[in-house]
Amino acid sequence: xxLAIRFSNVTRRFGAVTAVDDLSLEVPGGSITVLxxxxxxxxxxxxxxxxxxxxxxxxxxxxxxxDPKTDGDEIRARSxxxxxxxxxxxxxxxxxxxxxTAEIFGADPAAxxxxxxxxxxxxxxDLDVGGYSTGMRTRLALARAVLHDPEVLLLDEPTAGxxxxxARAVLNLIxxxxxxxxxxxxxxxxxxxxxxxxxxxxxxxxxxxxxVGSQEDLAGQxxxxxxxxxxxxxxxxxxxxxxxxxVVDAEWNGALHVRLTHLDKLPDVVALLVESGAxxxxxxxxxxxxxxxxxxxxxxxxxxx
Amino acid sequence: MRIDRMLTVARIDLRRLFKSKDYWxxxxxxxxxxxxxxxxxxxxxxxxxxxxxxxxxxxxxxQTLPGPVQENVVGDTPAARGAYMLxxxxxxxxxxxxxxxxxxxxxxxxxxxERERGTGEFLAHSPLTEREIFTGKLIASLVPGFAxxxxxxxxxxxxxxxxxxxxxxxxxxxxxxxxxxxxxxVPPFIAMALAVILWVSSKVRSTAAxxxxxxxxxxxxxxxxxxxxxxxxxxxxxxxxxxxxxxxxLAVSGLVAGSRSLHRERLLGFGGDG
Numbered sequence: 246x247x248l249a250i251r252f253s254n255v256t257r258r259f260g261a262v263t264a265v266d267d268l269s270l271e272v273p274g275g276s277i278t279v280l281x282x283x284x285x286x287x288x289x290x291x292x293x294x295x296x297x298x299x300x301x302x303x304x305x306x307x308x309x310x311x312d313p314k315t316d317g318d319e320i321r322a323r324s325x326x327x328x329x330x331x332x333x334x335x336x337x338x339x340x341x342x343x344x345x346t347a348e349i350f351g352a353d354p355a356a357x358x359x360x361x362x363x364x365x366x367x368x369x370x371d372l373d374v375g376g377y378s379t380g381m382r383t384r385l386a387l388a389r390a391v392l393h394d395p396e397v398l399l400l401d402e403p404t405a406g407x408x409x410x411x412a413r414a415v416l417n418l419i420x421x422x423x424x425x426x427x428x429x430x431x432x433x434x435x436x437x438x439x440x441x442x443x444x445x446x447x448x449x450x451x452x453x454x455x456x457v458g459s460q461e462d463l464a465g466q467x468x469x470x471x472x473x474x475x476x477x478x479x480x481x482x483x484x485x486x487x488x489x490x491x492v493v494d495a496e497w498n499g500a501l502h503v504r505l506t507h508l509d510k511l512p513d514v515v516a517l518l519v520e521s522g523a524x525x526x527x528x529x530x531x532x533x534x535x536x537x538x539x540x541x542x543x544x545x546x547x548x549x550x
Numbered sequence: 551m552r553i554d555r556m557l558t559v560a561r562i563d564l565r566r567l568f569k570s571k572d573y574w575x576x577x578x579x580x581x582x583x584x585x586x587x588x589x590x591x592x593x594x595x596x597x598x599x600x601x602x603x604x605x606x607x608x609x610x611x612x613q614t615l616p617g618p619v620q621e622n623v624v625g626d627t628p629a630a631r632g633a634y635m636l637x638x639x640x641x642x643x644x645x646x647x648x649x650x651x652x653x654x655x656x657x658x659x660x661x662x663x664e665r666e667r668g669t670g671e672f673l674a675h676s677p678l679t680e681r682e683i684f685t686g687k688l689i690a691s692l693v694p695g696f697a698x699x700x701x702x703x704x705x706x707x708x709x710x711x712x713x714x715x716x717x718x719x720x721x722x723x724x725x726x727x728x729x730x731x732x733x734x735x736v737p738p739f740i741a742m743a744l745a746v747i748l749w750v751s752s753k754v755r756s757t758a759a760x761x762x763x764x765x766x767x768x769x770x771x772x773x774x775x776x777x778x779x780x781x782x783x784x785x786x787x788x789x790x791x792x793x794x795x796x797x798x799x800l801a802v803s804g805l806v807a808g809s810r811s812l813h814r815e816r817l818l819g820f821g822g823d824g
Contacts, residue, residue, distance in 0.1 A: 259820065298674040298814050317814075322677035332672040336566045348558040349676050373569075 248307070249274040249397055249428035250295055255304030256452075257290055264290040266452035268304070272445070275426040277419060279439045281539055282449035288432040289329075291449070292399045295430070296321050309396060322350060325395035329402040331386035335375035339366060339385050342374060343392060352393040360388040364414055380411035387418055398422055401432045416442060436536040446535070448542045456542050464533045467541040471508040472531035475518070476500035482523035489514060502531055551681050559678065559686025564693060567656060577652045577698070584644045585702035586709055589637070593713040596633045608632035615639075630717035637710040638725055646736055647772055648702055653695030653740050657747040658764035659757040660687040661812060666757055670817035683817075684752075684809040688744060695740045703732050730790040738797035743768055745804030752812045755819070 250272035257265040265287045272278045280288045293299040295308055297317025306313050308320045333342050343357045361367040364384040374382065383403065390398060400419070404412040412435075419429050419442055433439050446463055448456040456463065470493045477483055483501050486492050491510035495503040505511060508530075515528055533541070567573055596608065609628045612620060612635060619639065625631035661684075664670035673683055703724070711721040724732070750763040 293674070293818065296675045298671075298818060299820070300815070318677045318679060321675055324675075326671075326675040328668075328671045328675075330668045330671075332668045332670075334562070334566060334669055335667070336569045337562070341562070341565060345558065345562045346676075349555050349678055351677075 247274045248272065249276075249309060250430070251305075251307040252291070252294070253305040253307075255294065255301045255306055257294060257299060257301050264452055265294065265301070268453055270447060270454045270457070272428060272430060274428050275423065276444040277423045277429040277431065277442050278445040278447060279443035279535075280430060280432040280447050280449055281434065281436065281439075281535075283434065286449040287452035288449055289401055290452070292326060292401050292430065292432060295397075295399060296324055296326060298326075320397075322393070323395060324397035324399065325390035325393070326399045327383075327386050327390045327401065327403045329405055331382045333374045333377075333382055333385060333389075336373060338373055339370040339377070342385060343370070343389055346389045347392050350393040356392050356394075360392050361385075363391070364388045364418075380408045383407055383411050384414060387414065391418065391422070395427065397428045397430070399430045399432075402434070403431070404433065404435055436539050437534065440535045443535070446538070448539070448546075450543075450546060455546055460535060460538065463538055463542065467538060467545055468533040470504040470506065472502060472504045472533070473511060474500045474502055474527060474529045474531045475515075475525065476527040477518070478524040478526055479522070482518065482521055485518060485521040485523070486514065489517065500527060551679060551685070555678055556682045556686045556689070559683055560689035560693070563656075563660070563687060563690030567690070567694065573655065574694075577655065577694070580651060581648050581698050581702050584648045585706045588644070589641050589706060589709055590713070592636055592641075593633055593710065596636055597629060597713060597717060608635075611635070624718045624722065627717070630714070633714040634718050634722070637714050637723060638728070641706070644702075644706070646739060649695035649699040649736060649740055650743055650768055650772055652698045653691050653744055654747050654764045654768045655761075656694055657687070657691035657744045658751055658760040660691055660748060661751040661816070662754055662757055662760045663751075664817055665755070665819045670819065674814045674817040680812045680814060681809050684748065684812045688741075688748060688805065688808075691744050691748070692740060695744075696737065699732060699736055703728075726787070727790065730787065730794070734794035735790055735797060738794060738801040741801035742797060742804055745801060745808040749804075749808040749811045752808075752816050 248271050250270070252268050252270040255265055255268045256263065268287065268291065270291070280291065282288055290299065294301055294306055295313065297313030297320055300314055309323055311320050313320050334345070337345070339361065340357070343361065344354065346352070347354050347357055358367060358370075361370055364387050366381055366384040366388055369377065369381060374385065377385065387403070398419075400415065403415050407415070419431060423429050423442075423444075431439060431442070441460075443460055446456075446458060446460055447454045456467075458466065475483060475486075480501075483495075486495055486501070486503060491506045491514060493504040493506060495501055503514070505514065511528070515525065518525060595604075606628070608631070612623060612628075612631060615623070615635070619635075623631050623635050623638075625634050659666075661670075664673055678686075707723050710723045714723075715721045747760075747764045747768070751760045754760050754763060
């Protein structure tokens with residue numbers, strides 16, 4: 246798979262503050278990459294450097310095989326950014342906002358209404374955007390972003406402050422575009438919303454990509470004790486696990502969440518429970534969520550530091 | 551630079567402006583006062599006064615004007631000559647002040663306003679070049695000024711012809727000097743001021759700062775234009791052509807320099823000086 250975006254030792258400073266510090270990062274074409282990290286980690290600057298809205302102080306950036314410094318106009322014509330605040334013209338109608346975008350991106354005006362319908366905002370196109378709710382604004386921004394069918398879509402905290410329906414619209418968009426071979430970069434700190442969508446997870450801190458990998462690989466790397474959820478009709482019987490040598494810890498949270506020394510030990514654990522009279526109703530792998538992974542990675546970084 | 555995209559930027563700005571009643575209602579009021587209200591009041595006083603003192607004073611003022619001007623003043627009575635002088639010479643600077651005020655009010659927040667609204671982020675990530683954005687903003691700032699000039703000039707012409715025409719033997723306005731002023735001298739002065747104002751707008755961090763700076767920038771241009779426009783009407787053709795030519799050169803130079811001042815990063819809020 247060819248690379249859609251490549252950062253090689255890229256640095257960007259704002260006065261005394263180094264927002265992106267020797268960042269190296271590769272985003273394969275047609276993939277979904279989720280950039281995680283606290284505020285100030287450099288995610289937004291990375292997005293801005295990608296389109297050439299900001300120039301780097303050092304390093305090499307390549308987007309769709311082009312240099313944002315010299316070919317920024319072409320990169321921007323082939324990509325789209327959904328910023329944290331939708332950046333819409335409040336005194337114009339939704340229709341005017343989309344028409345403006347279609348004209349400057351060279352998109353077919355016939356694409357405007359289908360794009361609005363896709364995000365359920367077509368009923369409000371004749372209204373001034375100033376009267377839109379937060380969710381409606383984000384939906385319009387999403388419709389605007391897909392008007393010209395961008396090859397690279399950069400979403401910078403697009404779900405912040407959204408209602409669940411609008412947040413789902415964002416995630417559906419991501420999945421659909423990725424399914425059509427588009428490259429998606431999603432910056433977020435709402436980890437549960439990015440759950441399961443990422444082909445690649447990047448943990449950014451202090452302007453650097455500190456940890457990069459797929460969610461599965463990172464889970465294997467950072468979550469050393471696999472977890473399972475176990476439940477039984479006679480729950481007291483599950484107390485037999487408390488002192489089991491292969492159980493690292495166990496806690497009730499609707500069911501018993503058990504961390505094992507190794508997943509191979511699960512049959513032994515279940516056998517023990519059956520022998521001790523447990524009538525088991527549920528044994529289910531408890532895969533680490535992105536949130537769990539995030540905090541494990543953060544902990545690992547702190548320990549390394 | 552793609553002209554269609556530049557015009558799109560201008561059109562969208564003008565559309566926003568047209569929907570901003572808090573902008574155009576005060577501007578329309580200002581134009582109405584300067585092009586219609588004030589001239590109507592002054593011309594009414596001069597043409598309908600029965601006071602011999604006032605007529606004598608107007609006669610004294612006429613005596614102070616340069617010889618060529620006195621020769622051009624039309625009218626058989628002191629009141630008619632006074633009204634003609636007022637209409638042709640004394641109110642000429644209005645033609646500069648109003649459009650300049652109208653345009654600078656738009657230009658002051660043209661670029662910094664994009665930052666403040668957050669829409670600068672959209673423009674920064676768009677394929678528009680900085681030159682296209684700047685020129686589009688410039689056109690959107692010029693159009694209201696030129697429109698104010700055209701409408702105001704038309705209304706003013708109608709007013710003075712109706713008020714003063716019967717006293718001087720028929721419709722007489724616009725005079726050749728006014729045509730040159732409106733078509734050749736006013737436009738570059740507006741463009742010159744806007745070049746500086748847009749440059750300021752791309753530098754500062756807030757609309758308030760841009761408006762203050764725009765006022766400071768506009769004032770000298772207004773004073774210069776005031777003097778020039780008054781003087782040009784006295785000795786119109788050659789002087790007006792020369793002044794207009796110089797103003798155009800300065801305006802174009804200023805616009806070229808101004809267009810280079812806009813950088814994409816500024817649309818995002820970085821690099822402001824204010």
